[in-house]
Amino acid sequence: MAFLARIFKEEASPKKTSKILPFFRLPMGILTILLCAMSKNSAFAVTVIAAELLRLSLRSAGTIAGVLKEVFIAVLFSLLILLPSVFMGSPRTMLTVAMKVFESVLVLGILNADICWKDMTAALGDLHFPQIFIFTLDSTVRFLTLLGRLSDAMLEAITLRSVGKDNWKTKGTGGVLGTAFLKSESLSEETARAMACRCFDGRYFSFSPRKPALFDYLYLALAPLLAFGFIMTEGMMR
Amino acid sequence: MKEALIKLKNLTYAYPEGRALDGLSAEFYPGRCYVLQGPNGCGKSTLFRILTGLDFASEGEYSFDGKKITAGVMKDRKFAKEFHRRIGFIFQNSEVQLFTGSVEDEIAFGLFQLGLPENEVRMRTDRYIRLLELEGVRTRAPFRLSGGEKKRTALAAVLSMEPEVLILDEPLSGLDEDGQEWIMHFLENAKSPGRLMLIATHQKEFAGRIADEEIFMNKYHRIERIEKMR
Numbered sequence: 001m002a003f004l005a006r007i008f009k010e011e012a013s014p015k016k017t018s019k020i021l022p023f024f025r026l027p028m029g030i031l032t033i034l035l036c037a038m039s040k041n042s043a044f045a046v047t048v049i050a051a052e053l054l055r056l057s058l059r060s061a062g063t064i065a066g067v068l069k070e071v072f073i074a075v076l077f078s079l080l081i082l083l084p085s086v087f088m089g090s091p092r093t094m095l096t097v098a099m100k101v102f103e104s105v106l107v108l109g110i111l112n113a114d115i116c117w118k119d120m121t122a123a124l125g126d127l128h129f130p131q132i133f134i135f136t137l138d139s140t141v142r143f144l145t146l147l148g149r150l151s152d153a154m155l156e157a158i159t160l161r162s163v164g165k166d167n168w169k170t171k172g173t174g175g176v177l178g179t180a181f182l183k184s185e186s187l188s189e190e191t192a193r194a195m196a197c198r199c200f201d202g203r204y205f206s207f208s209p210r211k212p213a214l215f216d217y218l219y220l221a222l223a224p225l226l227a228f229g230f231i232m233t234e235g236m237m238r
Numbered sequence: 239m240k241e242a243l244i245k246l247k248n249l250t251y252a253y254p255e256g257r258a259l260d261g262l263s264a265e266f267y268p269g270r271c272y273v274l275q276g277p278n279g280c281g282k283s284t285l286f287r288i289l290t291g292l293d294f295a296s297e298g299e300y301s302f303d304g305k306k307i308t309a310g311v312m313k314d315r316k317f318a319k320e321f322h323r324r325i326g327f328i329f330q331n332s333e334v335q336l337f338t339g340s341v342e343d344e345i346a347f348g349l350f351q352l353g354l355p356e357n358e359v360r361m362r363t364d365r366y367i368r369l370l371e372l373e374g375v376r377t378r379a380p381f382r383l384s385g386g387e388k389k390r391t392a393l394a395a396v397l398s399m400e401p402e403v404l405i406l407d408e409p410l411s412g413l414d415e416d417g418q419e420w421i422m423h424f425l426e427n428a429k430s431p432g433r434l435m436l437i438a439t440h441q442k443e444f445a446g447r448i449a450d451e452e453i454f455m456n457k458y459h460r461i462e463r464i465e466k467m468r
Contacts, residue, residue, distance in 0.1 A: 118339040118377060138339050142381060146333070190334035193292050197327045198395065199319045199351040206343050207360075 020219045021212055022115045022123035029111050031223060033104045035230045044233040045099045052106045059113065067109035074105040117141070122206035135204040139191075143184060151180050241304075243268050243403065243434050244289065248298035251284050258284040260459040261298065268402065271435040273445040276455030276462075282438040283330065286405050289436070290327045291318065323352060326401035330408040332388040336380035341372055341391050344380050348399045366394040370424075386417035393424070403434045410441055422447060 032052075036045050056064055078101040082094040115123075124134050158172040242265035251259040259281040266272055274282050287293040288300055294309045301307065302321065312318045329335045338344045345366050349359040367376050370390040375383055380391050389409065396404070409425065410418045422444050429435060429448070439445055445452055449467050456462040 116377070118343070118379065121339050139337060142337065142379075146381060187334060190329070190331070191337050193287075194329060194335040195337065196292065196318075197290055197322050197325075198348040198399070199322045200347075201315070201319065201351055203350050204338075205346060205350045206339055207346065207363075 021216045022119045023126045024216050026123045029107050036103045063113045070109050071105045075102050122208045131204040147180050245301045249295050250297040252296045268434045269431040270450045272451050273449035274438040274453045280455040281459040325403040326396035328406040332392040335392045340377050342376045345395050345398050362398050366398040370394040385412045406437045
């Protein structure tokens with residue numbers, strides 16, 4: 001819930017205004033992650049990590065700390081999962097996967113730090129993702145946040161009643177889940193009604209932040225460079 | 239006098255556990271503002287759901303602009319769309335009514351469903367953002383707004399579709415004093431000769447300020463009396 005809450009936190013904040021349009025940032029991010037995942041050597045991943053860290057270093061201290069915290073948690077988790085591979089005789093696997101996780105989470109973390117959720121879904125629309133897919137994505141996150149808030153409030157109420165030896169908190173969990181389920185049903189019904197009232201016929205649209213400018217296209221020109229770097233590093237290792 | 243836009247004849251609605259509306263008959267005219275008052279559970283919200291074509295009467299008739307509104311009629315998607323365009327409904331809980339990623343998308347949502355060109359959508363969105371004083375929150379997610387901002391966003395989203403009938407279920411509930419005053423003042427100014435307004439409220443002061451006619455419902459789910467104010 002904390003993660004979802006963070007997605008929506010301070011969306012209107014000026015900190016979250018990427019100079020490059022999300023329409024260009026998003027595919028570049030995906031391309032970077034894909035190329036890194038496909039690379040069979042560490043040279044490409046290390047180069048990308050260095051470039052991304054350089055980009056991150058231009059952000060505020062708070063942003064750097066936030067992104068790196070997420071990256072280290074993800075890397076630590078993957079190291080723990082892959083620890084048995086060291087004892088099975090392939091320690092390189094653990095390091096390679098950890099490096100790729102580091103790179104992927106770093107790219108996503110910077111994207112998340114620069115672009116608000118609304119602009120992200122607008123970019124998906126501009127990239128011709130199906131409108132119903134974007135709508136489902138938006139609605140899912142919205143419902144999770146709303147139900148999370150509700151569950152939070154219910155748990156708080158239970159905590160306040162947890163007096164003495166009787167452990168209401170444990171007993172009440174089932175009740176909270178049940179109530180959240182019932183609430184989700186009524187919420188979705190009401191939302192469907194509200195959508196019908198607004199003539200919903202499957203179209204879903206999100207305003208794009210602005211029209212593409214010259215520096216957006218210059219940024220896009222990095223894509224062939226990235227692909228070239230990938231081919232070169234892969235070729236060098238053969 | 240103009241022809242009644244909404245006509246109810248012996249309208250009854252029953253849930254499995256009992257009646258929610260019992261033999262309601264009334265006529266509503268364009269340019270008039272009707273305020274519904276009555277105890278909780280007397281059927282005001284049920285009546286609004288029927289008027290907006292979300293539920294259908296168990297017995298009796300509801301006709302809108304001369305056409306009987308039934309489940310069968312509402313299956314015609316073209317008719318249903320036009321019907322919903324003509325009737326705007328503000329839910330009591332604005333949270334369920336707001337479902338997009340930002341305030342501006344919320345306002346534009348209905349306009350896109352109507353098939354309006356993008357520049358027209360942008361123009362109307364900007365106009366209603368200004369009108370409802372939402373400039374400061376236009377890119378924020380609606381469910382992160384305050385109660386008053388949510389209500390104003392819902393109003394902007396519905397009004398931007400320029401409906402002939404505006405139905406508001408408890409528009410002042412959950413708002414602080416300033417928020418209530420803002421909404422009351424806005425709705426007073428939203429009255430126009432071509433628009434029919436139906437409002438459910440428990441606030442007598444608000445009813446007195448805005449109503450052309452007050453409709454009192456009783457706990458037996460019937461209309462007790464109608465008082466003409468203006």
